[in-house]
Amino acid sequence: xxxxxxxxxxxxxxxxxxxxxxxxxxxxxxxxxxxxxxxxxxxxxxxxxxxxxxxxxxxxxxxxxxxxxxxxxxxxxxxxxxxxxxxxxxxxxxxxxxxxxxxxxxxxxxxxxxxxxxxxxxxxxxxxxxxxxxxxxxxxxxxxxxxxxxxxxxxxxxxxxxxxxxxxxxxxxxxxxxxxxxxxxxxxxxxxxxxxxxxxxxxxxxxxxxxxxxxxxxxxxxxxxxxxxxxxxxxxxxxxxxxxxxxxxxxxxxxxxxxxxxxxxxxxxxxxxxxxxxxxxxxxxxxxxxxxxxxxxxxxxxxxxxxxxxxxxxxxxxxxxxxxxxxxxxx
Numbered sequence: 001x002x003x004x005x006x007x008x009x010x011x012x013x014x015x016x017x018x019x020x021x022x023x024x025x026x027x028x029x030x031x032x033x034x035x036x037x038x039x040x041x042x043x044x045x046x047x048x049x050x051x052x053x054x055x056x057x058x059x060x061x062x063x064x065x066x067x068x069x070x071x072x073x074x075x076x077x078x079x080x081x082x083x084x085x086x087x088x089x090x091x092x093x094x095x096x097x098x099x100x101x102x103x104x105x106x107x108x109x110x111x112x113x114x115x116x117x118x119x120x121x122x123x124x125x126x127x128x129x130x131x132x133x134x135x136x137x138x139x140x141x142x143x144x145x146x147x148x149x150x151x152x153x154x155x156x157x158x159x160x161x162x163x164x165x166x167x168x169x170x171x172x173x174x175x176x177x178x179x180x181x182x183x184x185x186x187x188x189x190x191x192x193x194x195x196x197x198x199x200x201x202x203x204x205x206x207x208x209x210x211x212x213x214x215x216x217x218x219x220x221x222x223x224x225x226x227x228x229x230x231x232x233x234x235x236x237x238x239x240x241x242x243x244x245x246x247x248x249x250x251x252x253x254x255x256x257x258x259x260x261x262x263x264x265x266x267x268x269x270x271x272x273x274x275x276x277x278x279x280x281x282x283x284x285x286x287x288x289x290x291x292x293x294x295x296x297x298x299x300x301x302x303x304x305x306x307x308x309x310x311x312x313x314x315x316x317x318x319x320x321x322x323x324x325x326x327x328x329x330x331x
Contacts, residue, residue, distance in 0.1 A: 001297050006033040006066040008057050008081045009073025010041050011095065013285075017124070018072055018095070021285030022049070028293050035060045037075060057081040061088040068118075068296050071096055074172075079108045086115035093292045094305075095122040097168075098175045100313040112306055118295040120288075121305040125180040127288055128262035129281035134184065134250070137267060143253030144219045145185050150177050151245045154230040170207060171316065173228050179312040181211060181224040184250060188311065189224070190214045193328040194319035197231075205231040209319045212328075220253070 010018075022029055031049035035057050036042040046053040054060045057077065061069055061084045068091035071081050085092050092112075098121060100109070112119050125131060138145065152173050182188060189211040197206040206229035215221035232239050246258040255269035263278040295302065318329040 002028060002030050003293055003296060004030045004032050004065055004067045006035070006054075006060040006063065006069045006090075007031060007045065007051075008035050008060060008069055008071045009075055010034075010036045010038070010045060011073035013095065013124075014041075014045075014072060017283075017285035018070070018289075019045075019048075021283065021289050024283075024286055025289055025293075029289070032065045033060045033063055036073065058084050061085045061090050066090060068093065068292075070292075079105065083108065083111055086111045086117060089115065089117060091118035091120075091292075091296045093120050093122070093289070097172050098123075098179065098309040098312060099168075099171050099316070100310050101317075109306065109310065113303065116301065118292075118298075118301060119303060119306050120292045120295050121309045122288055123176070123179060123183075123305070123308075124284050124288065125176055125261060126183045127291070128284045129278035130259045130261055130263055130265045130276075131180070131183070132281075133265050133276060133278060134248075134257055134259060137255075137257065137265075138184075138252060141269060142250075142255040142257060142267065145222050145250055145252050146220055147251040148181055148184060148222065148224040149249040150181065150224065150226045150247060152177060152228040152247070153232065153240065153244060154228065155240060170228050170230065174207065174209065174226065174319075175309075175312045175316050177226050177228070178209070178211070178315050179308060180248070181226065182308075182312065182315075184248070185213050185222050185224070186219075187213060187216075189315060189331055191328050191330050192315060192319045192322055194323040196323055197229075205229055207323070209316075211315070 022031060031051045033052045033054050034042050034046045035054045042053045057080070060066060069085045070093040072095045074096050082092055082094065154169060154173065191212045193210045195208050206227065208225065208227040211224040211226065213222035247261050248259040250257050255267055257265060257267035259265055262284050263281065265276045265278065267274050315331055318331050322329040
């Protein structure tokens with residue numbers, strides 16, 4: 001079944017993830033309309049996909065030839081395009097922030113649940129080829145996770161006058177990594193402890209979270225150390241690329257693995273070192289859009305993505321309280 005779609009916003013991942021995926025999946029997607037804030041980019045996209053450029057997101061979701069929308073850009077519009085799509089009964093692929101505010105954004109959750117449309121959030125870390133291979137190894141060779149390290153060193157590309165942008169960027173990264181750790185472990189953490197530098201400030205240059213997963217009869221307890229920072233100055237351009245840490249280091253019962261997204265996995269067990277370069281696997285963009293296509297065309301409506309995004313945001317909110325109060329928070 002070919003799905004007729006509209007594109008709202010063409011964000012940072014358009015050229016590297018979404019555009020190549022839509023070109024490869026032309027048998028499943030027909031781009032009918034495009035709306036964005038950069039006119040030249042919209043014109044180029046519309047010409048390439050033989051779609052119509054439109055003047056507003058409401059005009060796009062109201063079109064009779066648009067069955068679903070892909071919201072691909074974070075912008076000042078925030079939740080408005082999503083709410084408009086829900087009102088119009090159009091399914092939504094959400095590649096925007098996963099940082100739901102559980103109090104402020106409660107109406108958004110209710111609108112999605114009440115609308116009856118499919119909602120799929122973009123989890124690129126979850127569905128990267130290296131992560132999917134890691135899950136296979138956990139089930140077969142490495143055993144259950146015991147300890148995880150995730151460190152993200154943000155590019156120093158935001159000027160001092162846009163410090164709020166850095167705060168938002170750090171929040172978004174932490175939500176995505178928290179969800180990634182939940183996916184790797186296979187269950188929810190039971191407590192979180194957070195610190196920052198400078199101490200006690202949400203807008204810090206560096207934040208660290210310690211997520212504790214209680215053990216059960218099937219798996220040992222797990223500790224995840226998550227950190228994120230933009231502490232390297234833009235005045236030191238060569239420093240940012242010096243010895244970047246693996247995006248995930250995971251110690252399991254029978255071995256250890258190191259992940260560099262999207263396609264590189266190095267793991268060690270008693271037999272030694274194993275290097276897997278997964279460049280020939282299906283790209284993450286195609287995997288994500290395949291999920292959306294299945295969700296829209298399925299007769300069974302699932303809201304797992306909405307619940308997972310809200311759960312990760314709730315964990316980060318608990319981490320914010322831990323940072324403010326200086327103590328571990330139960331989740």
